Amino acid sequence: MLILSLIGVRKLAAVAVDPEHRAHAVGQALLRRSTTLAFATGITTVFGQVRTSDNLDGWYRKNGYAVFAPAHALDLSWLYNRPTALGPPAGEQIIAAMPNGKIPRSIAR
Numbered sequence: 001m002l003i004l005s006l007i008g009v010r011k012l013a014a015v016a017v018d019p020e021h022r023a024h025a026v027g028q029a030l031l032r033r034s035t036t037l038a039f040a041t042g043i044t045t046v047f048g049q050v051r052t053s054d055n056l057d058g059w060y061r062k063n064g065y066a067v068f069a070p071a072h073a074l075d076l077s078w079l080y081n082r083p084t085a086l087g088p089p090a091g092e093q094i095i096a097a098m099p100n101g102k103i104p105r106s107i108a109r
Contacts, residue, residue, distance in 0.1 A: 008079055010038045012048035012095075031063050039099040047074050047096040047104070049088045060095045068094040072106040085109070 012034065017027040038046050050056045050067075057067040068074070073087030074094050087109050088094050096104035 008042075008044045009076065010043050010046050012046055027059075028063055035064070035097055044079065045074070045076070045096055045098050045104055047086065047094055049092045050095055051092050053091065057093070057095075064101075065095045065097045066104050066106070068096070068106040069108075071109055073109050075105040075107045078105075 012031075015027050015031050017030070035046050050060070052070050060067050070088065070091075070093045072094065073085035074096050076084040076086060085107055086094065094106070096106075098104050
């Protein structure tokens with residue numbers, strides 16, 4: 001698992017579990033722990049990108065992430081005090097989480 005950095009924002013680059021261990025909630029534990037650690041250090045938003053063809057939207061929602069429509073970007077205007085957004089490339093969609101159950105905002109691109 002790798003998390004990259006922007007000011008106040010962390011990118012979840014990958015959650016991968018060997019197929020033999022996927023039924024044991026290892027991915028869920030990795031995702032929750034990395035998200036919890038990011039929020040504990042003052043991070044305001046954790047986001048990532050997933051391929052729409054992987055059908056992981058339900059798994060991320062179940063684990064507390066908002067899943068944006070493929071044509072939507074993560075709105076970071078509130079953070080930078082000017083129009084700013086992170087959008088996915090074609091065939092992907094943004095997933096995002098904020099502490100205390102806040103809902104990240106998306107904007108159409």
